[in-house]
Amino acid sequence: MTAQQEQRVALVTGGTSGIGLAIAGRFQADGMRVAVLDLDRPHAREVAGQRGFTFIPADLARREDCRRAVEETVSALGGLDVLVNNAGFQHIDPIKEFPEDTWDTMLHVMLTAPFLLIKYAWPHLTRGGQGRVINIASIHGHVASPFKSAYISAKHGLIGLTRTAALEAGEQGLTVNAICPGYVRTPLVEGQIADQARTRGLSEAEVEQKVMLEPAAIKKLLNPEDVAALASYVASPAAWGMTGAVLDLDLGWTAR
Ligand SMILES: NC(=O)c1ccc[n+]([C@@H]2O[C@H](COP(=O)([O-])OP(=O)(O)OC[C@H]3O[C@@H](n4cnc5c(N)ncnc54)[C@H](O)[C@@H]3O)[C@@H](O)[C@H]2O)c1
Numbered sequence: 001m002t003a004q005q006e007q008r009v010a011l012v013t014g015g016t017s018g019i020g021l022a023i024a025g026r027f028q029a030d031g032m033r034v035a036v037l038d039l040d041r042p043h044a045r046e047v048a049g050q051r052g053f054t055f056i057p058a059d060l061a062r063r064e065d066c067r068r069a070v071e072e073t074v075s076a077l078g079g080l081d082v083l084v085n086n087a088g089f090q091h092i093d094p095i096k097e098f099p100e101d102t103w104d105t106m107l108h109v110m111l112t113a114p115f116l117l118i119k120y121a122w123p124h125l126t127r128g129g130q131g132r133v134i135n136i137a138s139i140h141g142h143v144a145s146p147f148k149s150a151y152i153s154a155k156h157g158l159i160g161l162t163r164t165a166a167l168e169a170g171e172q173g174l175t176v177n178a179i180c181p182g183y184v185r186t187p188l189v190e191g192q193i194a195d196q197a198r199t200r201g202l203s204e205a206e207v208e209q210k211v212m213l214e215p216a217a218i219k220k221l222l223n224p225e226d227v228a229a230l231a232s233y234v235a236s237p238a239a240w241g242m243t244g245a246v247l248d249l250d251l252g253w254t255a256r
Pocket residue numbers: 013014015016017018019020037038039058059060061086087088089109136137138139180181182183184185186187188189
């Protein structure tokens with residue numbers, strides 16, 4: 001851990017559950033001061049409090065919350081050096097039945113909000129010459145699956161945003177990268193496994209092995225800490241030369 005890392009401030013969206021929580025914990029262990037943004041729910045406040053994170057209640061479907069979240073982070077922790085756009089959720093339906101308002105919300109939370117947070121945080125992220133934006137995309141930023149149109153559109157878009165922001169930020173020492181995980185054992189995925197087991201009449205273990213991991217070379221779900229370890233490297237000063245990168249951590253899913 002370097003002295004510079006000790007003083008850095010990170011904001012992790014969706015930081016009270018799953019991948020976001022693991023990244024927040026890892027950054028804290030790396031010596032950063034960490035704010036977690038999440039929906040204003042008692043459980044989220046409790047998790048943040050127990051772990052010693054600054055809690056920023058916000059709904060990323062609301063534009064004004066994105067601006068306020070940056071302002072509150074800077075006023076609570078004195079700056080903002082590392083932004084992790086991680087919050088997200090899934091909705092599964094064929095396009096012809098996909099609820100239009102759900103589409104709008106998903107695109108806002110997973111694509112528009114990362115754009116707004118980058119835009120509002122830009123002056124802070126570029127201040128110290130070692131700023132970092134890490135966008136948590138997905139294998140579904142590269143490839144599609146049926147019934148996830150909004151999710152896949154948002155994740156493909158997030159990769160485009162990553163590359164564009166990287167080109168605009170390079171002169172200011174700010175790097176912008178995307179991490180594309182395969183399936184990670186989190187509440188989001190455990191919900192999907194349970195749903196698919198019900199609808200397909202399979203056991204949860206069969207859904208994991210035969211449905212979810214079928215295209216993967218390594219037939220094992222990732223853990224949130226695996227993603228956090230990669231995020232820790234990307235956030236570190238050592239990764240200064242990596243920008244606009246789309247980093248697959250996908251069990252070999254997209255190798256074929
Ligand atoms: N779990 C996986 O297999 C996997 C794989 C690839 C990518 N991802 C991506 O990783 C990210 C985290 O997923 P996870 O599996 O940890 O999910 P999770 O459900 O455990 O956590 C997501 C967090 O986002 C928050 N969130 C949702 N909507 C929000 C909103 N409107 N405003 C503020 N916060 C909101 C939730 O409250 C929750 O805390 C997501 O972007 C997801 O698409 C997950």
